[in-house]
Amino acid sequence: MKKKLYPLHCMQIGKKVIVRKVETEESIKRRLLDIGMIDGTEIECVLKSPFGDPHAYSIRGALIAIRNDDASSILVELKD
Amino acid sequence: MKKKRVKNKSSFLKIGLVGNPNVGKSTVFNGLTGLKQHTGNWPGKTVSNASGAYTYHDREYLLYDLPGTYSLIAHSKEEECARDFVCFEEQDGMIIVCDAVCLERNLNLVLQTLEITKKAVVVVNLMDEAKKKGIEINLTKLSHILGVPVVGASARSGQGLTEIMDEVEKMSTKSPRGMDITYSAAIEKAIMPIEEVLKNRLSPNYNCRWLALQLLHSDECMQNSIKKYIAQDFFDDPILKDTLQTAKTNLLEDDITTQDLSNKIVSTLVKKAESIASQVVTYKNQNYQAKDRKIDSYITSKKTGIPLMILLLMFIFWLTISLSNYPSEMLFSFFHFLEPHVQNFFVNIGISSGFLSLLMDGVYRVLTWVISVMLPPMMIFFPLFTLLEDLGYLPRIAFNLDHCFRKCHACGKQALTMCMGFGCNAVGVVGCRIIDSPRERLIAILTNCFVPCNGRFPTIIAILTMFFVGFRSDLASSFTTVILLTGTILIGIFLTMLISYILSKTLLKGIPSSFTLELPPYRKPQVLRVITSSLLDRTLHILGRAVLASIPAGILIWVLAHVEVGGLPLLQHGTNFLNPFAELIGMDGAILMGFILGFPANEIVIPIILMIYLSNGSLVDFDNLLALREILISNGWTWLTAVSMILFSLMHFPCATTCLTIHKETGSWKWTFLSIVIPLVAGVVICFLLTSVVRLLGLV
Ligand SMILES: Nc1nc2c(ncn2[C@@H]2O[C@H](COP(=O)(O)OP(=O)(O)O)[C@@H](O)[C@H]2O)c(=O)[nH]1
Numbered sequence: 123m124k125k126k127l128y129p130l131h132c133m134q135i136g137k138k139v140i141v142r143k144v145e146t147e148e149s150i151k152r153r154l155l156d157i158g159m160i161d162g163t164e165i166e167c168v169l170k171s172p173f174g175d176p177h178a179y180s181i182r183g184a185l186i187a188i189r190n191d192d193a194s195s196i197l198v199e200l201k202d
Numbered sequence: 203m204k205k206k207r208v209k210n211k212s213s214f215l216k217i218g219l220v221g222n223p224n225v226g227k228s229t230v231f232n233g234l235t236g237l238k239q240h241t242g243n244w245p246g247k248t249v250s251n252a253s254g255a256y257t258y259h260d261r262e263y264l265l266y267d268l269p270g271t272y273s274l275i276a277h278s279k280e281e282e283c284a285r286d287f288v289c290f291e292e293q294d295g296m297i298i299v300c301d302a303v304c305l306e307r308n309l310n311l312v313l314q315t316l317e318i319t320k321k322a323v324v325v326v327n328l329m330d331e332a333k334k335k336g337i338e339i340n341l342t343k344l345s346h347i348l349g350v351p352v353v354g355a356s357a358r359s360g361q362g363l364t365e366i367m368d369e370v371e372k373m374s375t376k377s378p379r380g381m382d383i384t385y386s387a388a389i390e391k392a393i394m395p396i397e398e399v400l401k402n403r404l405s406p407n408y409n410c411r412w413l414a415l416q417l418l419h420s421d422e423c424m425q426n427s428i429k430k431y432i433a434q435d436f437f438d439d440p441i442l443k444d445t446l447q448t449a450k451t452n453l454l455e456d457d458i459t460t461q462d463l464s465n466k467i468v469s470t471l472v473k474k475a476e477s478i479a480s481q482v483v484t485y486k487n488q489n490y491q492a493k494d495r496k497i498d499s500y501i502t503s504k505k506t507g508i509p510l511m512i513l514l515l516m517f518i519f520w521l522t523i524s525l526s527n528y529p530s531e532m533l534f535s536f537f538h539f540l541e542p543h544v545q546n547f548f549v550n551i552g553i554s555s556g557f558l559s560l561l562m563d564g565v566y567r568v569l570t571w572v573i574s575v576m577l578p579p580m581m582i583f584f585p586l587f588t589l590l591e592d593l594g595y596l597p598r599i600a601f602n603l604d605h606c607f608r609k610c611h612a613c614g615k616q617a618l619t620m621c622m623g624f625g626c627n628a629v630g631v632v633g634c635r636i637i638d639s640p641r642e643r644l645i646a647i648l649t650n651c652f653v654p655c656n657g658r659f660p661t662i663i664a665i666l667t668m669f670f671v672g673f674r675s676d677l678a679s680s681f682t683t684v685i686l687l688t689g690t691i692l693i694g695i696f697l698t699m700l701i702s703y704i705l706s707k708t709l710l711k712g713i714p715s716s717f718t719l720e721l722p723p724y725r726k727p728q729v730l731r732v733i734t735s736s737l738l739d740r741t742l743h744i745l746g747r748a749v750l751a752s753i754p755a756g757i758l759i760w761v762l763a764h765v766e767v768g769g770l771p772l773l774q775h776g777t778n779f780l781n782p783f784a785e786l787i788g789m790d791g792a793i794l795m796g797f798i799l800g801f802p803a804n805e806i807v808i809p810i811i812l813m814i815y816l817s818n819g820s821l822v823d824f825d826n827l828l829a830l831r832e833i834l835i836s837n838g839w840t841w842l843t844a845v846s847m848i849l850f851s852l853m854h855f856p857c858a859t860t861c862l863t864i865h866k867e868t869g870s871w872k873w874t875f876l877s878i879v880i881p882l883v884a885g886v887v888i889c890f891l892l893t894s895v896v897r898l899l900g901l902v
């Protein structure tokens with residue numbers, strides 16, 4: 123059965139998820155690829171900034187902040 | 203046989219240092235060359251190439267410290283520097299620096315670099331940090347897989363540097379094997395014919411396989427570099443055009459567009475990196491980031507994030523103000539004590555009285571003022587700031603404030619460039635290279651000087667102390683200064699955002715672009731090294747600048763004050779001319795003149811103002827701030843003058859160096875002009891409004 127996909131920015135702190143679709147605009151898509159965010163990568167939401175935007179995610183051992191606007195077009199599934 | 207030494211660049215072996223941001227490239231560079239390239243715990247510290255030489259076993263190497271980059275596909279100006287160096291410059295080898303704590307991500311760049319050149323040494327840096335976090339790396343196995351030498355290092359403590367030099371030496375005589383990367387069959391099939399065409403056309407220096415791959419998926423920026431470095435008419439070759447077209451069509455038949463191709467290529471590399479990392483890295487403690495997370499949960503939390511930031515800022519200001527009082531007083535007394543002796547010395551060597559007054563009233567006074575009042579706060583503020591930088595706090599500021607910048611349609615990294623502006627606006631302007639979007643970069647450049655640099659910062663402190671706090675050195679009064687200073691800085695930050703907002707609604711219209719910001723792990727700063735190096739560096743730098751700017755300014759003022767036209771000194775004409783306008787914005791002609799003549803360096807604004815006052819005849823001794831206050835008050839200063847002066851220091855025009863830097867960075871006189879006009883207009887308008895309101899209400 124196919125799992126339900128969620129936009130990344132909705133994830134609570136501490137949730138581990140798996141990236142399924144990166145549908146952001148090209149420029150940031152390349153960057154995300156460069157830092158290793160490809161289909162199947164496991165990431166975790168780690169921090170939310172004081173105003174709630176951006177959030178920071180742990181991606182392959184590095185902590186990367188992404189604005190919610192961009193994170194909303196990254197689709198993830200929950201890791202069980 | 204010993205090689206003959208030739209002092210000629212071509213005899214050097216050219217080696218580039220490439221790696222992700224913030225992995226210690228500059229630290230390795232400094233360790234090898236003995237130079238003092240700035241380092242700091244945040245991505246984007248180095249934004250342009252620096253080079254330095256070292257000698258090992260009688261061979262000379264020229265090392266290039268490149269800006270950090272995540273990949274060889276450039277997104278921003280600073281990455282372009284690094285990319286062009288690796289891909290197109292003729293070099294004799296690369297040192298690829300990796301972060302041991304986060305090796306997997308770093309391997310992506312290693313693989314990309316190895317695609318271009320096998321002449322490479324991989325340095326796994328920060329081994330000390332990895333060890334502390336229970337991360338083990340099997341370097342032998344890594345070297346075996348990559349096919350190039352791998353050296354483990356802790357560059358900050360100098361460990362591994364000799365091994366690096368050893369391996370670089372070996373590499374220069376014998377190229378390592380180097381691993382090859384194979385893509386899916388369809389892609390390989392597309393590469394082959396292009397590679398053949400290129401091989402027939404280009405000299406064997408070029409890596410044709412890599413170039414063929416780039417041609418298949420490259421963007422305009424890469425194509426421009428190819429034209430620039432290989433041949434302007436590179437793409438005009440009909441055979442190449444044909445082959446390229448066929449290959450692209452074939453790919454399309456396999457359902458691979460150019461865009462897909464790029465993504466497939468990167469994915470292949472990322473997966474490769476993942477598989478390599480899983481073979482060589484062992485985590486003994488899965489939760490190795492727990493401590494950082496704990497700290498971050500306070501530093502960036504909704505409740506405590508912003509207050510902590512302001513408290514920290516205030517704490518630093520407080521330390522700066524209360525600690526700099528003492529050296530300041532001491533320097534004042536010292537120079538005061540020295541004055542007659544210096545004067546005697548000049549008299550004894552037979553200097554005429556006119557020239558003597560130029561030297562003493564002009565140069566000596568400006569110089570000693572700059573040293574006694576400006577130097578101490580700078581020398582305390584900057585080591586403190588460097589500590590924060592080393593700790594890894596700056597990117598957290600950007601993280602906390604990004605929301606505000608997004609609201610202004612600007613980039614969160616602008617906060618980082620503002621932090622750099624505290625040191626020097628020219629440095630801040632260059633630092634704007636870390637911002638990818640050209641629109642947002644321009645906004646950051648144009649607004650950088652709303653953050654007071656170290657030339658203006660002490661001016662503001664001095665005026666605050668003189669007019670609003672008094673000279674008691676008790677806790678309450680230094681606390682008041684801190685509050686006022688923080689307020690001033692916050693006004694600057696607020697204006698930065700306001701102007702950014704206005705700009706992005708008018709001249710630089712656009713929506714906020716996407717960006718990613720890396721938050722590095724916290725690192726223990728090397729307190730002693732930071733203090734000694736930034737003290738030494740700063741002191742020398744500031745002294746040099748003060749001397750360079752204040753001597754000509756001192757001479758100019760003295761001449762202007764002594765050459766008379768129509769019975770009045772030229773200086774008087776100038777200040778009289780400026781007076782009516784200056785009155786409107788709460789100041790006087792002398793102050794405005796001070797700002798104008800202080801264009802080369804903001805440090806000398808107050809000394810110039812003083813000299814103008816003193817040249818009017820009221821020659822007073824001044825040996826501390828109290829005496830200075832008397833001079834200012836006797837020249838009609840009120841609290842309104844002081845506030846206007848502070849606001850105007852915060853926003854007038856960038857200093858000469860900054861203007862030149864802005865021109866260099868934007869390549870346009872139009873933007874340079876705007877960068878002068880914007881703060882000037884802001885300053886004039888705000889001072890005018892303030893003055894009018896205060897006068898209307900009859901408060902002065
Ligand atoms: N613990 C530790 N810290 C290091 C080491 N090498 C560099 N650093 C720190 O890492 C940060 C980044 O260094 P820098 O040379 O500026 O990195 P670059 O951006 O790659 O040039 C600085 O704060 C350095 O002090 C090391 O071997 N061990």
Ligand SMILES: [Mg+2]
Nearest residue numbers: 227228247248
């Ligand atoms: Mg660097």
